[in-house]
Amino acid sequence: MLHPLRPFLLAAWVLTATAMEPDQRAAARAELAQVSQAAQTLSRTFELIHEIVGPSVVSIHTSRNEEVLMRQGHRLFVATREVDAGEGSGFIFASDGETSWILTNSHVVLQTEDTRPAKFDRVTVLLNDNREVAAEYVGYDLATDLAVLKVPVPALPAITWADSDGARVGDWVLALGYPLGVGYSATAGIVSATDRSTGIYQGVGGFESFIQTDASINRGNSGGPLVTVAGAVVGVNANIISPNGASVGLGFAIPSNLARRVAEDLVAHGHVNRPQIGVSLEELSPDVALTLGLPQRQTVRVAEVVPGTPADSGGVRRGDVILAVNGGRILSMQQFRARVASLRLEAKIDLVLWRDGGEVPVQLTPVSQEAIAEAVRKAAEGRGVTMRNFGMTLGVDDKPGLVVTAVAPGEAAALVGLSEGDRLLLERDLGELDDLDDARTMAGQRELVLQVVQKGRSVWLRLRR
Template sequence: MKDYKKIGLTFIVALLGAFVAIWAYTSFFEKPEVITVQQDQAMRYASLPSAPQGEAPDLTYAAENSVHAVVHVKVTSKQEVQQYHSNPFYEWFYGDRNPRQQQPRLRQGAGSGVILSADGFIVTNNHVIDGADDIQVVLNDNRQYEAKLIGTDPTTDIAVLKIEEDDLPHLKFGNSDALKLGEWVLAVGNPFNLTSTVTAGIVSAKSRNIGINRVDMGIESFIQTDAAVNPGNSGGALVNMNGELVGINTAIASRTGSYAGYSFAVPASIVGKVVDDLKQFGQVQRALLGVMIQDVDAKLAEEKDIDVIEGVYIREVNENSAAEEADIESGDIILNVDGVTVNSTAQLQEQISQHRPGDVVKVLIKRDGNSKQIKVTLRNMHGDTEIVKASDNRFLGARFEQLTENEKYQLRISHGLKITDLSKGKLKDAGLKEGFIITDVNKEEVESVNDFKRIVNRADGGILIEGKYSTGEPAYFVFGTK
């Protein structure tokens, strides 16, 4: 009991000693100064950052690198206008008028173009210069030049121009196949005649077919972006963040005629090949598999008992085609070309369009559930591998030129060749006139002088020429080959 009292007394003494020490320190020594620190930044939770940590992409280099290589393309064309004199008595009975004379009316248009080389080769859209009688190119520094048309390809809506100048700023081609969805791109052009305009967006889709190119064998495999593009941007540049040309801006999806959210560009993989062909051969060397194709969707998969929705379905194989020669069959499904996956007709067209007749490609097909790789030697539209160069546009005493898309539209035809000059020769002797448009020779369609020559040179006997005058009046002529 004494021990407990002794321990309790010791505890009380120690406690009193502590109080006495605290009282003495606070009474006889200086009090500490309390400093409040005000922070400039708000407190943040470590696990929930209050703002994104990444930075917006810097597009200044790409813009500066491309804006000086994009030009303003101005075109002037002449349109024939039919004038009439009034004859009330005639019109009362027949509701028609008699033509008096034709006077040309000037039509002006504008678009954009991209300089591809220091010596003045320029790429633009075919629809920008289609039917133009005069083409002017204005550089970013306001220098102006008359441009020469090197060649056009309506199937891809691409045209190549040339101006006489050296040391021009120009763009290099980038890899459009490497573009990824969500990647930043710039559209550079001259919308509404506002020169040197740059807009930014992302890649929204690839290999898009929008049904705008309605020419025979037209190719559509557009890069879709949300970069603002308006009338006047056609033919301008689509560039990546490295300032490389990855596409030529061509179309917009709009009900008003102005930008409504989506724009479309021909990919550089197609543009580069077309430009090289036009510069080297004067016309595009179109390689074909020779098949009728369609996308594989749920409906087709059910109809044909296809286990996996993938690839491109072959509905029909053309006779004397590259596909027939390689033993490709209808019902086969093309999975890839040279290792590049194709899951739509647009993707397949894009891959094949990068080649020329005579090129060999590796095609992976699926047949009866099994995969098989086949080597295919591509052919041209005539069924051979010949590379065809542009001729001098003279044959049988006549000079020709290809029809513009506007002329085809006015005459409601899809093909044809117009006589622009006629001298002594078989065509003049047969009764053909300048301005006559040849559409078919021996029941075969003609689109170029090479087509005309090929049909005539292999003919055995007479030649039947069918066509129309510029008024739309049809006519035909016959003459012998000897």
């Protein structure tokens, strides 16, 4: 049985054993003075980052107008009052002789009405020198959770962008912003992971390839910069994972390459011109990758190539595994989408593919979403519209009418004598047949009366389903 006094005797022994003689203390102090230089250098680095980047960081306050019923004596009337809606952070990324532009998160400056984003009635920006300025919306992009505001204040100090593709786990970073209404704050941490996906933007088909950090990020930090020890912005602080809403060291920032691309497009066009190459992808498990001769890790494979797109003309094939984009390794579809979204239209992109047991380099030039949509439309036209109720498929070409591209044996079309190559010119109720929209309309009918050209002869046929 232990004696009640023994713990105290043990503690006294430990203290005695670790006590230093005066000469030992002097030696320890001298060594501390030497090794603390590194810590002092890091502290000075953080101070300089604050001095350089801090003046570019702003606090953003939103408010909305609400109608309330008021009474004055016996008279009731409706009045409008301004109600605080929320707050967040942002930073100045560009300025000229008249205007300065601020980047923040779209969720900071937008509200949701009937599932649609809506602007607040008033947005106020508190500058680093405590000036309050009314801000104006420039544009927003829900898919990246980014928005740009502008203020009529010239030549405000703008940040410098870092290359987020160069971020590495272990890099020191600072998160700057205005959390929880306490005012400007700086917190330090490291890059905990890169190319991280949390699923938070899945509902809007968004881009997720976050930089994860353990720098403390709380409510109000959204939209503020994540800064490297070189004083350049490597990310836009966007969200956290937490069981209680407070920081637990799981913060996520939108990578600077994507943020810069979106911000500059919003200033130039008011919207984002999203580059695409014309592929659909699928993720492969590590075990499947191993069977293809690749390292046992998740990979991304091309599931489909849209005809007439950069991927098609550049030689990408269905079944190719995408190993890298512009030298950066690709392990997930979100990572690939974010990398391509960071590029500019018409800027060349270098892919490394895995095909038949070897690497295949391919260079492409991305095009706009509209160009890809047009290619998809043309590809769909080439395949035609299948009218299952009538047992035939119709397509279009450079000749008048719709051409029969397939006929199912034993179905209505075959029973009245239609065959591949026949041309449908007219439907009694619809009139002339010009495009696949006409075919889709006919697919919903119960009966068709068609003028058909068969082997150079014009005939009328009735089809019932």
